Amino acid sequence: MKIxxxxxKTPDTTSKIAFKDNNTKFEEAGVQWIINPYDEWYSLxxxxxLKEKDPSVIIHLVTVGTADxxxxxxxxxxxxxxxxxxxxxxxxxxxxxxxxxxxxxxxxGYDLIFTGKETIDYNGSAIGGIIAELxxxxxxxxxxxxxxxxxxxxxTREIDGGEEVAEIKLPLVVSCAxxxxxxxxxxxxxxxxARTKPLKAVEPAAVDALTTIASYELPPAKAGVKLIPADxxxxxxxxxxxxxxxx
Amino acid sequence: MSVLxxxxxxxxxxxxxxxxxxxxxxxxxxxxxxxxxxxxxxTVTDDLSALGKYGVATIQQVNNDSLNHLDAQxxxxxxxxxxxxxxxxxxxxxxxxxxxxxxxxxAASLKAGLVxxxxxxxxxxxxxxxKKSVFSGKAFANVNITSPVKVISxxxxxxxxxxxxxxxxxxxxxxxxxxxxxVKVTAVNKVKGEVPLxxxxxxxxxxxxxxxPENWGIVEDLAHALHAATACSRPVADSHWRPHHEHxxxxxxxxxPNLYIAIGISGAIQHLAGVNRSKHIxxxxxxxxxxxxxxxxxGIVGDAFDVVPKLTEEIKKIRQ
Ligand SMILES: Cc1cc2nc3c(=O)[nH]c(=O)nc-3n(C[C@H](O)[C@H](O)[C@H](O)COP(=O)(O)OP(=O)(O)OC[C@H]3O[C@@H](n4cnc5c(N)ncnc54)[C@H](O)[C@@H]3O)c2cc1C
Numbered sequence: 050m051k052i053x054x055x056x057x058k059t060p061d062t063t064s065k066i067a068f069k070d071n072n073t074k075f076e077e078a079g080v081q082w083i084i085n086p087y088d089e090w091y092s093l094x095x096x097x098x099l100k101e102k103d104p105s106v107i108i109h110l111v112t113v114g115t116a117d118x119x120x121x122x123x124x125x126x127x128x129x130x131x132x133x134x135x136x137x138x139x140x141x142x143x144x145x146x147x148x149x150x151x152x153x154x155x156x157x158g159y160d161l162i163f164t165g166k167e168t169i170d171y172n173g174s175a176i177g178g179i180i181a182e183l184x185x186x187x188x189x190x191x192x193x194x195x196x197x198x199x200x201x202x203x204x205t206r207e208i209d210g211g212e213e214v215a216e217i218k219l220p221l222v223v224s225c226a227x228x229x230x231x232x233x234x235x236x237x238x239x240x241x242x243a244r245t246k247p248l249k250a251v252e253p254a255a256v257d258a259l260t261t262i263a264s265y266e267l268p269p270a271k272a273g274v275k276l277i278p279a280d281x282x283x284x285x286x287x288x289x290x291x292x293x294x295x296x
Numbered sequence: 297m298s299v300l301x302x303x304x305x306x307x308x309x310x311x312x313x314x315x316x317x318x319x320x321x322x323x324x325x326x327x328x329x330x331x332x333x334x335x336x337x338x339t340v341t342d343d344l345s346a347l348g349k350y351g352v353a354t355i356q357q358v359n360n361d362s363l364n365h366l367d368a369q370x371x372x373x374x375x376x377x378x379x380x381x382x383x384x385x386x387x388x389x390x391x392x393x394x395x396x397x398x399x400x401x402x403a404a405s406l407k408a409g410l411v412x413x414x415x416x417x418x419x420x421x422x423x424x425x426x427k428k429s430v431f432s433g434k435a436f437a438n439v440n441i442t443s444p445v446k447v448i449s450x451x452x453x454x455x456x457x458x459x460x461x462x463x464x465x466x467x468x469x470x471x472x473x474x475x476x477x478x479v480k481v482t483a484v485n486k487v488k489g490e491v492p493l494x495x496x497x498x499x500x501x502x503x504x505x506x507x508x509p510e511n512w513g514i515v516e517d518l519a520h521a522l523h524a525a526t527a528c529s530r531p532v533a534d535s536h537w538r539p540h541h542e543h544x545x546x547x548x549x550x551x552x553p554n555l556y557i558a559i560g561i562s563g564a565i566q567h568l569a570g571v572n573r574s575k576h577i578x579x580x581x582x583x584x585x586x587x588x589x590x591x592x593x594x595g596i597v598g599d600a601f602d603v604v605p606k607l608t609e610e611i612k613k614i615r616q
Contacts, residue, residue: 060431062546062547062565062566062569063565063566066431066434066435068435086546086547087547090547142409143400143403143410143412144403144404144407144409144410147400147404169431169432169546169547169569170430170431170432171430171437172412172413172428172429172430172431172432172550173400173410173412173413174391174396174400174412174413175399175400175403175410175412176400177400178368178396178397178398178399178400178401178404179400179401179403179404181368181369181401182369182372182400182401182402182404182405183404185369186369187367187368187369187478187479188368188369188397188401189479190368190393190396190397191393191396191397193540193541203482206393207393207541208306208366208393208394208484208486209304209306209311209392209393209394209492209494209495210306210486210487210490210492211484211485211486211487212484212485212541213481213483213484213485214481214482214483214484214485215479215480215481215482216479216480216482217478217479217480218478227533227540227543227547227548228540258442259403259407259408259409259410259441259442259443260409260410260411260439260440260441260442260443261439261440261442262437262438262439262440263423263425263438263439263440264437264438265430265435265436265437265438266435266436266438267434267435267436268433268434268435268436268572268573271590271591271592271593272593274579274589274590274592274593274594274595275593275594275595276589276594276595276596276597277594277595277596278596279596279597279598279599279602279603282596282603282606282607282610283610285578285594285596285607285610286607286610286611286613286614288594289555289576289578289594290614293555293576293593293594295497295498295554295555295575295576296498296522296555296611296614296615
């Protein structure tokens with residue numbers, strides 16, 4: 050059983066979001082980088098749990114990123130996983146990134162590919178679907194539970210207003226959301242072990258991106274809060290009804 | 297060349313988010329001087345010709361009942377074939393659970409540039425630039441799609457439904473073979489009678505300030521009076537006071553209702569990331585220094601256990 054876990058680096062959740070170069074680039078100065086929470090808390094941890102149950106499971110991590118992504122990949126390896134692959138490219142378009150990972154997946158013959166449900170910076174929610182299509186295998190998006198029985202996966206996924214449980218024979222691509230696993234803190238042994246785990250860099254395949262980011266913008270600032278005294282709740286209702294017209 | 301809008305449905309009914317997608321697709325088509333069409337996989341009990349009022353002239357339907365259930369791999373092949381046979385160049389989805397499963401696959405299959413989470417009509421003055429939500433609601437990116445075929449998925453509650461004159465749409469049946477699914481669905485659990493969070497116009501949300509799950513009655517009563525969906529902060533879901541699917545924020549669901557009412561929630565940056573695109577925000581918190589007031593339109597500094605039941609009573613009065 051070989052599992053490929055897709056890892057992305059994202060700004061820490063408390064980072065100040067600002068842009069530079071005429072609002073065409075994210076201002077990275079002073080930003081702390083973390084493993085995208087969905088990749089870390091859910092997909093990576095679930096893969097590690099599967100390996101704990103069955104030590105013959107092999108876990109590879111993959112990221113599309115330049116050399117400055119390596120500290121984040123090492124952090125992921127400190128949680129678990131046998132080795133990591135870094136595809137040496139910047140990740141500015143979903144199709145580009147998905148195609149690169151699909152290429153690695155084809156070469157490695159993986160039974161299972163995990164992504165997070167989305168990254169918290171680009172919020173694409175697209176990479177898993179693109180990989181699955183390029184490999185022509187089933188895709189379960191927004192999984193909230195994942196179990197494996199031989200080569201059949203039992204997956205629960207979010208649907209509008211509820212959930213659905215399905216059984217699917219591997220190979221399979223799954224995007225993991227909350228519920229699949231619980232967050233873990235790496236321990237000292239894991240951190241030491243991660244230093245010597247193989248992390249190989251490979252050059253990207255020739256693929257053209259299909260989108261480019263023209264610019265970024267920040268949402269307009271709020272006008273400021275209108276405070277209503279706690280003993281005059283009727284006034285709030287009046288404002289919501291007559292001014293905001295939302296009720 | 298045309299714009300093709302994917303119609304999402306469940307239990308025989310077309311979803312509200314699809315009316316937004318249809319209105320959006322029709323507007324994109326008008327902007328480019330193209331026809332707007334819709335694509336329905338499977339069957340519904342709703343009257344399809346009535347969709348004409350959203351600005352689409354033709355509904356392309358693959359009326360195979362096995363498509364009523366979503367398998368992204370199977371549906372993608374059908375959609376790709378429908379795109380080819382209708383000559384569509386722009387495909388529009390809703391950025392909901394269904395769209396998140398389908399749009400990326402369809403885009404990859406068609407080698408089409410993809411923008412998910414679109415919040416506005418494209419700017420076609422130079423290129424084809426779609427504004428999308430990024431950094432979990434803290435910013436927007438204007439993304440230029442450079443490929444000939446384009447796929448857009450529209451964030452729910454970002455584009456207003458436009459219903460025009462009742463010009464009925466015609467239905468055209470497409471004959472496309474459907475493969476067998478490799479996914480065996482064993483159970484579907486739907487929360488009955490509740491408004492799905494991502495489609496709700498009004499959301500009432502509770503935080504740790506409510507002290508425990510036994511106190512959620514006041515939240516539910518208010519939500520009920522407003523026909524609203526309920527949500528919660530992350531620690532509330534993590535402590536199992538409320539189900540996980542109610543967790544909103546940077547690491548939960550991102551929503552953009554017309555009205556978001558936050559009760560006993562401090563307004564941490566990660567929470568705001570999931571709700572700050574709401575059109576109007578009301579904050580009820582006993583701490584006047586709670587950061588949430590900075591992101592709010594209306595606020596009451598007070599004890600939730602006192603304020604919320606009164607608010608519910610006042611709402612009931614005007615709703616009568
Ligand atoms: C990586 C990361 C990701 C995260 N993602 C999310 C996320 O997606 N969503 C999320 O919500 N959080 C998220 N968090 C957690 C976030 O930082 C906050 O800890 C969390 O939002 C706080 O929840 P809360 O407001 O319910 O609780 P608290 O911060 O404890 O606030 C409770 C509030 O209730 C008020 N209160 C108390 N009693 C009353 C009363 N009787 N009446 C009225 N008000 C009262 C208090 O004044 C206080 O403001 C994340 C954190 C990290 C580190």
